[in-house]
Amino acid sequence: GAVVSQHPSWVICKSGTSVKIECRSLDFQATTMFWYRQFPKQSLMLMATSNEGSKATYEQGVEKDKFLINHASLTLSTLTVTSAHPEDSSFYICSATGHGVSETQYFGPGTRLLVL
């Protein structure tokens, strides 16, 4: 299957700082990437969809100024959590899909964010 990487795998930061998470497709061109948030023992909650070269589409209730998404190339999307607060602590997972991978969404390993 296709491989998606995510970096960092975990991060601890102070309240008020910004954190950037990278999502990369390693062996295919990801025309579309998705960002999810997952709370303990809960399902995946879609935050936004990003297509290469265009603005991300955010789900209802997700603050676009708080969670900045950039999909500048066919292999990289970034999620920046701006002015992070403790309530932003969560497991953030990206997924990617594109041509040549049967249009299946492949997930990254996730980033665990803890805001103190």
Next chain:
Amino acid sequence: GENVEQHPSTLSVQEGDSAVIKCTYSDSASNYFPWYKQELGKRPQLIIDIRSNVGEKKDQRIAVTLNKTAKHFSLHITETQPEDSAVYFCAASKGSGYSTLTFGKGTMLLVSP
């Protein structure tokens, strides 16, 4: 929008038994239904998917069935093994992987030796 209900929330079976997880969806336009397995602290991994033009798909010990009329689909795991223990998510979307997936709440499967 789409709503996906998944049952049961937890399922305990003995090794060798079969396990069945059921999902229902609300939007009749949905036509792509993947199943993901997520082990604790790890990424969801696609285990099988089905499109609305087929009623059943099988891959070794795993099978998925789809009833479009009733708008429900099920995951069947036969001859369960302890390594099958994980959380399983069903999902639905319109179109394909390019479209947003709506996930069920997950089923924690525990297979006891």
